[in-house]
Amino acid sequence: MQLLKENAEQVQIALSGELTIYQGQALYEFLTPWIEKNCELVLDIDQVTDLDTSILQLLLMINKVKGQQQQRCVLKGDNPLLHQVIETLGANNMVSRLVVQSNLE
Numbered sequence: 748m749q750l751l752k753e754n755a756e757q758v759q760i761a762l763s764g765e766l767t768i769y770q771g772q773a774l775y776e777f778l779t780p781w782i783e784k785n786c787e788l789v790l791d792i793d794q795v796t797d798l799d800t801s802i803l804q805l806l807l808m809i810n811k812v813k814g815q816q817q818q819r820c821v822l823k824g825d826n827p828l829l830h831q832v833i834e835t836l837g838a839n840n841m842v843s844r845l846v847v848q849s850n851l852e
C-alpha cells in the first residue's frame with residue numbers, strides 16, 4: 748500500500764501483493780483517513796497478486812461510503828484477478844456499481 752498522490756479532489760493509492768482476509772484489517776486501517784475524506788479515491792490494483800471475498804466486501808463498503816459523499820471509488824488497472832473473483836462469486840450484479848478503469852483511460 749503506497750500513497751501516490753493526494754490533493755483536495757483526489758487521492759491515488761497503489762495496492763500490491765496479497766489482499767486477503769489476513770490483510771483486510773490493515774488495509775481498512777490504512778485507507779480509513781481517505782475513506783472519510785470527501786474526495787475521489789483511486790485505488791491502483793495492477794500489482795495485486797491475490798484477492799478474496801473479504802477485500803471485495805471492503806471495496807463495496809468503500810464504494811458505498813464514497814457514494815454517500817457524492818464521490819467515487821475508482822479501481823484502476825488491468826488486473827484480471829478482480830474480474831475472476833467477481834465471476835467466481837457470481838457477484839456481477841452486486842459489484843456493477845464499482846468503477847473499474849483500465850490504465851489506458
